[in-house]
Amino acid sequence: MPRVTSADVARASGVSRTTVSYVLNGAAKPISATTRERVLAAARDLGYAPSAAARALRSGRSDLVLCVLPDWPIGAVLDALIEHLTEELCARGLLLLLHHGRDPRPLADLWRSVQPRVVVGLTPFSAEDERAMARAEVQVLTTGEHSGLVALQERTGALQVHHLAATGHRRIGYAAPDDDRVAGFAAQRLAGARAACAELGLPEPVALEVPLDAAAAARAVRTWHPDAAGAVSAVAAYNDDVALAVLAGLRAHGLRVPDDVAVVGVDDTALGRLADPPLTTVSQSVEVQAHHLAAQVIAALDGQAPPPRPEQVVHLVRRASA
Amino acid sequence: MPRVTSADVARASGVSRTTVSYVLNGAAKPISATTRERVLAAARDLGYAPSAAARALRSGRSDLVLCVLPDWPIGAVLDALIEHLTEELCARGLLLLLHHGRDPRPLADLWRSVQPRVVVGLTPFSAEDERAMARAEVQVLTTGEHSGLVALQERTGALQVHHLAATGHRRIGYAAPDDDRVAGFAAQRLAGARAACAELGLPEPVALEVPLDAAAAARAVRTWHPDAAGAVSAVAAYNDDVALAVLAGLRAHGLRVPDDVAVVGVDDTALGRLADPPLTTVSQSVEVQAHHLAAQVIAALDGQAPPPRPEQVVHLVRRASA
DNA sequence: CTGAAAGCGCTTACAG
DNA sequence: CTGAAAGCGCTTACAG
Numbered sequence: 001m002p003r004v005t006s007a008d009v010a011r012a013s014g015v016s017r018t019t020v021s022y023v024l025n026g027a028a029k030p031i032s033a034t035t036r037e038r039v040l041a042a043a044r045d046l047g048y049a050p051s052a053a054a055r056a057l058r059s060g061r062s063d064l065v066l067c068v069l070p071d072w073p074i075g076a077v078l079d080a081l082i083e084h085l086t087e088e089l090c091a092r093g094l095l096l097l098l099h100h101g102r103d104p105r106p107l108a109d110l111w112r113s114v115q116p117r118v119v120v121g122l123t124p125f126s127a128e129d130e131r132a133m134a135r136a137e138v139q140v141l142t143t144g145e146h147s148g149l150v151a152l153q154e155r156t157g158a159l160q161v162h163h164l165a166a167t168g169h170r171r172i173g174y175a176a177p178d179d180d181r182v183a184g185f186a187a188q189r190l191a192g193a194r195a196a197c198a199e200l201g202l203p204e205p206v207a208l209e210v211p212l213d214a215a216a217a218a219r220a221v222r223t224w225h226p227d228a229a230g231a232v233s234a235v236a237a238y239n240d241d242v243a244l245a246v247l248a249g250l251r252a253h254g255l256r257v258p259d260d261v262a263v264v265g266v267d268d269t270a271l272g273r274l275a276d277p278p279l280t281t282v283s284q285s286v287e288v289q290a291h292h293l294a295a296q297v298i299a300a301l302d303g304q305a306p307p308p309r310p311e312q313v314v315h316l317v318r319r320a321s322a
Numbered sequence: 323m324p325r326v327t328s329a330d331v332a333r334a335s336g337v338s339r340t341t342v343s344y345v346l347n348g349a350a351k352p353i354s355a356t357t358r359e360r361v362l363a364a365a366r367d368l369g370y371a372p373s374a375a376a377r378a379l380r381s382g383r384s385d386l387v388l389c390v391l392p393d394w395p396i397g398a399v400l401d402a403l404i405e406h407l408t409e410e411l412c413a414r415g416l417l418l419l420l421h422h423g424r425d426p427r428p429l430a431d432l433w434r435s436v437q438p439r440v441v442v443g444l445t446p447f448s449a450e451d452e453r454a455m456a457r458a459e460v461q462v463l464t465t466g467e468h469s470g471l472v473a474l475q476e477r478t479g480a481l482q483v484h485h486l487a488a489t490g491h492r493r494i495g496y497a498a499p500d501d502d503r504v505a506g507f508a509a510q511r512l513a514g515a516r517a518a519c520a521e522l523g524l525p526e527p528v529a530l531e532v533p534l535d536a537a538a539a540a541r542a543v544r545t546w547h548p549d550a551a552g553a554v555s556a557v558a559a560y561n562d563d564v565a566l567a568v569l570a571g572l573r574a575h576g577l578r579v580p581d582d583v584a585v586v587g588v589d590d591t592a593l594g595r596l597a598d599p600p601l602t603t604v605s606q607s608v609e610v611q612a613h614h615l616a617a618q619v620i621a622a623l624d625g626q627a628p629p630p631r632p633e634q635v636v637h638l639v640r641r642a643s644a
Numbered sequence: 645c646t647g648a649a650a651g652c653g654c655t656t657a658c659a660g
Numbered sequence: 661c662t663g664a665a666a667g668c669g670c671t672t673a674c675a676g
Contacts, residue, residue: 049434112371
C-alpha cells in the first residue's frame, strides 16, 4: 500500500503535478474550473493528503507548535491550556507538539530539527536557548513574569495576607505544599505573603508543609494550634487542595473554621467551593490565562503585536472560611 | 541565519555527507576513530541538528506519535497519560503530537500527512478510519474495552453496588455528573450498578444528576432524603468529585454520612481522602493505566505483542463514608 | 574505510 | 492556462 502522492493525483486527472499543487493550495494562478474539478475529484477519490514532511522540507517550516512542558504537574492549567491550544491551532491547520521538559537532550536539537512555527514554554528557557532561538528567528513564548499564565505568584500570596489582615488577623500561617516540583511557585507565593506581612507590620508568617494526607496534615497543623508556640489565627494555603488538607488537619484537632482559625486558598476550585466551610480563595482565572496564552500564540503566528494582558487575572473570592 | 545542514558538517570536517550520516547515525559501517571525532566535533561546534522533515521524507515515517484527544475533559487521566507518554517517548527520541478530536477535518488527512509511528486514540475511531489505518499499516491503539485505560466502567459501577449491598444497603442512589461530555462513561457505570442491583435482587438504583455546586447539590439530594419518595440509604457516585458534592448536599440537609446515607465514589483522589468522612471509593489506578498505555505504545513501536493487561485495575478502597 | 548519486514528495520560479 | 525542472536535507545502496 504505497503512499498516494501528488503525482498519482496528477496522473489520475491527466494534468501535471504543478497544476495539482496550484489547485490544492489555492494558488493565485488562475486554473480553469474543469481542471480544478477534475483534480479535486481525483484527490478525494484517491484519499490524497500531502506529505507534511515534504512540505516542511520544501518550505523550511513545519505546521507544528512546540510546547515544552515543565517538570511539575500542572493539572487544571495544563488541561485548560491543551484544550484551548489544540483547538485554536487546529482551526489554523496547526498541530500541538508536546515535549517533556525533563528530557536531558538540549532543547536546541529539538527545535532545530522540528522547525516549529512557535515554541511555547510553560517554564522559562535558559538564556542560551533564548539567544539561539532568537538568532534562528524562531518565535518564542514563555510564560514568565510577563506572560500572565504563571504570573503574579507574589501578588497571589500578598492578596491572601491582605484579606486576612483586613479581617483582623495578625498571626498568620503559611501552608506550603509537600511536592518539591512546585516548590518554586510556593516560594514565590510565600515571598509575597511575607512581604505583605512586613508591609502591614505583622509578624513573619509561620510557614509549614502540609501534605495532602489527613494524618500528616493533622501532625503539621499542631504547630499552629492556639496553645502552641507557633499559634496563628489564620492560614494562607498554597492552593485550595492544600487548604482542604489544612481543614482536615484543623478538624482533627477539633478546631473550627473560621472561628478558631481562618483559611484562605488559591485557585477557586469546585471542590473548594464544596468544602465545609466553603473556601475563601484567590482565583487565578485559569481559563482566562489559557485563553490569553492561546491568543499570544496566534498573534505570534500572524506576526502581530501580543494581545493586551487580561485585567485582574488574580482576585479574591470571599466565602465562609476566612 | 541559514540552517546548518549535514553538508556544512561535511565541509567543516573535510569528509562527505555520507560519512557524516554514518557517524551521526552510528551506522554498521566502520568509521575510523579520527574521522568520527572530527565529524562529531564539527557537528557540535556548528550546532547541527538533522532536519526532522528531511529524515521523515527520506524514511517514510516521522518520529511522531499522534494522540487524538477526546471531546471531554479527562483531568487526572490526561495528566498522568501525557506525563508518562511524553516522557517515555522522549527516551526513545519520539515526540507526542496532540490533536483535538473536535476537529472537523477527516482524521485520515492527519495521519496520512504526518505519518506517525503510532496513532493513539483516547476515544474509539470510526470503523472507516480503523480500516483505512489498518490498510495503510499504521499502528493504532484505542482505549476501548480492551485497552485498560478507560476500561471496565461497568465493573466499577457494579463494584460500588456490591460493596453497599454487602454492608446491608438495599435502596441505592446513583449520583451522575452534570457534565454532558462524560455522559457516556456515566451511563456505563450506571448500567453496571443497575445490573448489580438486579443480580442481587435489589430495587433499581435511583439515579440523579448532582452538580459540583453546593446549592444545586442540596436541591438534587432532596430526592434521596429518608422522608422522600426516592429515599435511599446509600449513594454510589460517578466519581469522588461528585461524591464530595453529594456529601455537601447531604450536609445541607443535616444528614450524616455514613449513618443516614452511605456514599461511595470512584478514583481514590487525594481530596476524597481528606473529606469528612474520608471517602470509600473505587480506585481505577490512573497511574497503572497510564503506564499500561505507554507500555502498549512502546510495544506497538517495537512490533511486539501488547503487554499483559494489569491485574485488578479496579478495586474498592474502604474508608469511612460507606 | 570513504564518496558520488539517486530519490523521498513537495512547491515555485521559469518557460511556454 | 499548463508543464518541465530544480531543489529543500537526508540516507543508503553502490562503487571504489
